[in-house]
Every structure is written in structure tokens, then in C-alpha cells.
Amino acid sequence: MAGVAPQRSGPAPQELELPGGKSGFRNWLDRQAWRDIIIAVPYIWLILFFVAPFIIIIAMSLAKSVIAQPPFKFDETWPYVTFENFERLFSDYVYLRGYLTSLRNALIATALCLLLGYPMALGIARAKGVWRNILLLLVILPFWTSFLLRVYAWIGMMGSNSWFNRGLTSLINVFLPAASEINSVPMMNSNFAVILVVVYSYLPFMILPLFANLEKLDYTLNEAAMDLGSRPMQVFRDVTLPLSIPGIVAGCLLVFIPATGELVIPSLVGNAGDPMIGRVINDEFSLNRHWPMASTIAVALLMLLVVPIMLYNRMQEKASEGVK
Amino acid sequence: MRQRSTFLFSVLCFGFAFFYIPIISMIIYSFNKSRLATVWGGFSVDWYFKLFQNAQIIKAATLSLEIAVISATFATILGTMAGMALARFSRFRGRTLFSGLVSAPLIMPEVITGVSLLLLFVFMERYFGWPAKRGFTTVTIAHTTFALSYVAVIIQSRLLSMDQSLEEAAMDLGSKPWQVLFDVTLPIIAPAMISGWLLAFTISLDDVVITNFTTGPGATTLPILIWGKVKLGVTPDINALATLIVLVVSIGVGLAGYLMYRAEKKRDRDIQMALAANK
Numbered sequence: 001m002a003g004v005a006p007q008r009s010g011p012a013p014q015e016l017e018l019p020g021g022k023s024g025f026r027n028w029l030d031r032q033a034w035r036d037i038i039i040a041v042p043y044i045w046l047i048l049f050f051v052a053p054f055i056i057i058i059a060m061s062l063a064k065s066v067i068a069q070p071p072f073k074f075d076e077t078w079p080y081v082t083f084e085n086f087e088r089l090f091s092d093y094v095y096l097r098g099y100l101t102s103l104r105n106a107l108i109a110t111a112l113c114l115l116l117g118y119p120m121a122l123g124i125a126r127a128k129g130v131w132r133n134i135l136l137l138l139v140i141l142p143f144w145t146s147f148l149l150r151v152y153a154w155i156g157m158m159g160s161n162s163w164f165n166r167g168l169t170s171l172i173n174v175f176l177p178a179a180s181e182i183n184s185v186p187m188m189n190s191n192f193a194v195i196l197v198v199v200y201s202y203l204p205f206m207i208l209p210l211f212a213n214l215e216k217l218d219y220t221l222n223e224a225a226m227d228l229g230s231r232p233m234q235v236f237r238d239v240t241l242p243l244s245i246p247g248i249v250a251g252c253l254l255v256f257i258p259a260t261g262e263l264v265i266p267s268l269v270g271n272a273g274d275p276m277i278g279r280v281i282n283d284e285f286s287l288n289r290h291w292p293m294a295s296t297i298a299v300a301l302l303m304l305l306v307v308p309i310m311l312y313n314r315m316q317e318k319a320s321e322g323v324k
Numbered sequence: 325m326r327q328r329s330t331f332l333f334s335v336l337c338f339g340f341a342f343f344y345i346p347i348i349s350m351i352i353y354s355f356n357k358s359r360l361a362t363v364w365g366g367f368s369v370d371w372y373f374k375l376f377q378n379a380q381i382i383k384a385a386t387l388s389l390e391i392a393v394i395s396a397t398f399a400t401i402l403g404t405m406a407g408m409a410l411a412r413f414s415r416f417r418g419r420t421l422f423s424g425l426v427s428a429p430l431i432m433p434e435v436i437t438g439v440s441l442l443l444l445f446v447f448m449e450r451y452f453g454w455p456a457k458r459g460f461t462t463v464t465i466a467h468t469t470f471a472l473s474y475v476a477v478i479i480q481s482r483l484l485s486m487d488q489s490l491e492e493a494a495m496d497l498g499s500k501p502w503q504v505l506f507d508v509t510l511p512i513i514a515p516a517m518i519s520g521w522l523l524a525f526t527i528s529l530d531d532v533v534i535t536n537f538t539t540g541p542g543a544t545t546l547p548i549l550i551w552g553k554v555k556l557g558v559t560p561d562i563n564a565l566a567t568l569i570v571l572v573v574s575i576g577v578g579l580a581g582y583l584m585y586r587a588e589k590k591r592d593r594d595i596q597m598a599l600a601a602n603k
Contacts, residue, residue, distance in 0.1 A: 070446060278435040
């Protein structure tokens with residue numbers, strides 16, 4: 001990036017150049033060096049450890065699997081690559097079902113996060129003074145404590161002997177006829193458990209962007225609508241809700257995208273017979289040692305998520321421009 | 325109005341109960357005497373003592389802390405640079421790609437990042453001979469890579485909300501750009517760098533999926549150890565370990581939050597006084 005022409009158009013003072021300065025290395029060192037270094041170092045790091053791996057995983061998805069070390073091989077004749085992994089991806093129902101299970105679980109979890117997170121974010125945004133900070137800290141605190149341990153906490157809650165399960169069982173039995181009473185609620189190792197724990201783990205990711213959005217809303221608009229005779233529900237529907245759409249979209253993307261590729265939760269509380277795609281990738285990679293197939297599933301997952309990821313990146317970009 | 329407030333209040337109560345009941349339940353059961361994790365057998369702190377005698381856990385915790393300190397430090401350096409580039413240089417070649425690369429790891433499913441990094445390390449080992457085997461180095465590189473995005477976002481938003489006139493004034497008074505950087509910009513964003521470091525540290529300490537793919541034999545971090553144990557079921561010693569971690573993190577977050585709050589208050593007061601003195 002050295003030798004990029006000095007930019008006179010930018011508003012930032014760093015980009016101003018003295019007219020007719022010295023030339024050569026000293027000049028670069030004095031004026032441009034720090035700027036070039038600041039851009040180049042993280043850029044090169046990300047190319048090496050974020051872009052290069054993607055190129056390799058795409059290449060790997062076009063390789064053949066062999067029983068050897070390492071367990072893959074490229075064809076030795078033209079065109080060197082094979083699409084057999086992608087063919088298998090679409091012909092073997094195991095993979096398609098993995099994607100469908102993932103999308104379904106992630107969609108349900110996102111919807112539940114929104115249903116629970118929106119009123120919570122609104123409640124926190126409307127809270128007064130010190131309370132608002134305390135409530136916000138209470139949302140952030142679980143996010144700082146270990147993710148794995150939060151999943152673990154639910155394993156303890158859902159087990160058939162736990163106080164929670166027994167309590168729930170007695171509650172349900174109140175409504176059931178004596179003949180069909182149940183011994184325990186089968187919660188563990190099911191997609192229900194996966195969705196519950198995903199909602200639990202990702203709820204802060206829904207609340208925080210929503211709160212940031214709702215907090216900035218101009219409350220006088222609500223008052224104006226109220227003065228003009230709207231009922232509270234109408235004010236919410238016509239004023240608050242439309243204005244909070246950027247927060248809703250950001251929160252939903254932040255929950256939906258990682259939840260679709262979730263590995264830890266389905267591995268610990270999920271149904272092994274109907275696994276989410278993250279678990280399928282992991283099993284293919286670690287148990288079957290079929291690296292090309294695992295790469296193919298991962299590449300296809302990335303293609304599935306590329307639209308929401310781009311959407312999220314655009315929103316980030318817009319948000320940072322908005323601050324300027 | 326009254327009715328809706330009641331509604332919001334009850335949802336908040338439900339939400340926070342949902343957040344905290346599992347954690348509280350886990351903490352209570354860590355004092356359970358019984359070996360059966362879900363049946364109450366009386367109060368005891370045995371599991372805590374057993375924890376400190378478990379060499380395997382101590383070793384894994386030490387390794388995790390080492391990786392977290394090193395990767396958080398690298399991530400803070402790289403992330404600060406990336407955040408500055410995004411906040412201060414409105415145009416340079418490849419800026420759009422760069423900004424995408426910085427924010428993508430934040431939401432990229434970890435499985436994809438993990439598998440692709442593992443493949444990269446396998447290729448590097450084969451064709452460059454470095455890193456010779458997977459373990460400490462590869463995990464540290466992996467953690468640095470995804471944590472730098474979090475630092476960059478924090479630094480970027482701090483710089484965007486910061487008053488640029490200080491930097492301009494230093495430039496007008498004849499400072500070279502790098503002098504402005506070290507004398508003006510860095511001291512101002514230091515609190516943001518500290519929170520970035522803390523976030524990178526906790527994320528590294530907590531990571532399971534990417535570590536699982538990039539680690540090798542002999543380099544078992546604490547989350548990987550817990551992950552292996554939890555797969556086999558709930559045990560009281562994990563309850564005790566979890567309680568300790570929750571306790572340490574809560575104290576850490578509370579203390580960091582309080583110190584930053586105080587520093588901010590002090591800075592605001594100093595600015596106010598300076599303004600008042602100049603009137």
C-alpha cells in the first residue's frame with residue numbers, strides 16, 4: 001500500500017499533505033508510513049488467516065476422499081477437481097435434512113428471541129436512570145460468563161431427575177387424567193432442547209441491538225401520536241415498531257446466522273438422529289475423517305448464509321457511516 | 325399506558341428469571357454432597373477441594389489463561405489498527421473488502437471458521453513446515469483472528485464518537501502524524517483498548533468450537549476439557565468449576581465496569597473544569 005497517491009479529498013486532517021514535500025523513503029516515513037502500516041498489518045493478517053482458509057476449504061470441497069494421511073487427493077488429470085461431493089450433498093438425504101433441521105431450529109429460535117427480547121429491550125429502554133444501567137448489566141453478564149457453562153446449566157435443569165423437570169412433570173400431571181400421567185418430561189436430546197438453549201444463549205444478541213435502537217427513539221413522537229388520539233397499542237404499531245425495524249433486523253441476523261451453524265448446543269442437548277448441520281460437519285470431519293465432504297457441507301452452508309451475512313455487513317457499514 | 329408498563333414489567337421479570345434460574349440452580353448444586361448431580365444429598369464444599377487437587381484441570385486452566393493473555397494482546401494491537409483504519413481513513417484501496425473481513429468473523433458460524441483454519445494449518449505444516457504441529461501456536465493464531473474483530477468494532481465506534489479537533493490541533497501545532505497517534509489518539513482510546521482486551525480475553529478463554537478444530541494432542545484448554553466431561557453428563561465437580569468461573573467473571577466484569585465508569589466520570593469532570601477555566 002506504499003506509494004498510494006496522497007488523498008486531498010478526505011476530511012480527516014491526517015490525509016492533508018503539505019504541497020511539494022520531500023520525496024523518497026524519508027517522506028514516506030514522515031507522512032505515509034504510519035498510515036500504510038496501520039492499514040497493511042491487520043489487512044495482511046486477515047488475508048492470511050481468514051481469506052486463505054476459505055480458498056483452501058473451497059479447494060478441499062473439490063477433492064477426492066482417500067484413506068491416507070492426509071485423507072484427500074486431487075485428480076491427477078484434467079480437470080483435477082471433482083464435483084462428486086456436491087452431487088452427494090444433493091443426493092444423500094442426510095445432508096439436506098441437516099440443513100432443513102438447522103434452518104427450522106434457527107428460525108423458531110430467532111422468532112422466540114424476538115418475541116421475548118423485544119419487550120425486554122423496550123422495558124430496559126423505558127427504565128429510569130440507574131435501573132436502566134443495572135438491567136443492561138444483568139443482560140450482558142450472562143454473555144460474559146462461559147457459553148459452554150450456560151449450556152451445561154440447562155443440561156442440569158432438563159435431566160429427568162432434576163427439580164425443574166420434576167416440577168414441570170407434576171404441573172402437567174395436574175391437567176392429565178390419572179391413567180395417562182407421565183413420569184418425566186422428555187426434554188433432553190431433542191430439537192425442543194436445542195431451541196430452548198439457543199434462545200437462552202442468544203437472547204442477549206437480540207436484546208442489545210434492539211435496546212441500542214429503541215433507546216435512541218424520540219419519545220416526543222409517541223407523545224405527539226398520543227395527543228392526536230392514538231391508543232397505546234396504536235402508538236406502538238404506528239410509531240415505535242416501524243422506527244425499530246433496523247434494530248429488529250440486526251438482532252434477528254445476529255441470532256439467526258450463528259444459530260444455523262451452531263455445533264455445541266446440538267452436540268450436547270440435541271437429537272443425534274436428527275442433527276443440525278454443524279454437528280453433521282463435525283461428525284463428517286472428526287468421526288468419518290471425510291475432509292472433502294465436510295468441506296463441501298461447510299461451503300454450501302456458507303453459500304446459504306452469504307446473503308444474511310452480506311446484509312449484516314452492509315448494516316454495520318451504514319451504522320458506522322451514520323455516526324460520522 | 326399503565327397497562328403496557330405492567331406487561332413490560334412482567335416480561336422483564338420472566339426474562340431475567342429465564343436468564344438466571346439455571347445459573348443459580350447450578351451454583352446451588354455445586355454444594356451438593358451427593359455424587360448424583362441432580363439429587364440433593366446435603367451441603368458440602370468437598371467438590372471445591374477436589375477441584376484444586378485435580379492436576380488435569382489446573383493444567384488446562386493454566387494453558388487457557390496463557391493462550392487468552394497472548395491472543396488478547398495480539399488481537400488488541402491488530403484490532404486497534406483495523407479499527408483506526410476503518411474510522412480514520414475514509415478511502416484506501418480495498419477498503420470495502422477490508423471492512424467486510426473485519427466484521428465477518430463476528431457472525432460467521434464457528435464451525436466454518438474452525439474447519440477452514442484447521443485446513444490452513446494442515447497445508448502450512450505440509451508446505452512450509454510451520455507451525456510444526458497443532459497446539460498452542462495454532463490455537464493462539466485462531467483466537468487472535470476472531471478476537472481482533474471484536475476489538476476493531478469497539479475501537480472504531482470509540483474513534484467515530486471522539487472529537488477529532490484534538491488531533492487536528494496537534495497537527496496544526498506541528499506534530500508529525502505518528503506523534504499525534506502516540507501523544508493524542510492512543511491515550512484517548514486507551515479505555516476502549518482495555519475493554520477490547522478484556523473482551524478478547526474472555527472470548528478466548530471461553531471458546532470451544534474453533535479451539536476444538538485447531539488444537540492438537542497435549543494442548544487441552546479448559547473449555548475443551550469441560551466439553552469432553554459434559555458430553556458424558558452432569559457431574560458435581562463441573563458444577564463447582566462453573567460456579568468458580570461465574571464468580572470470577574462476575575467480579576471481573578463488575579470491577580472493570582466500575583473502574584471504567586469512574587474513569588469516564590473523572591474525564592468528563594476534567595473536561596468540564598477545563599472548559600470552565602477557559603471561560
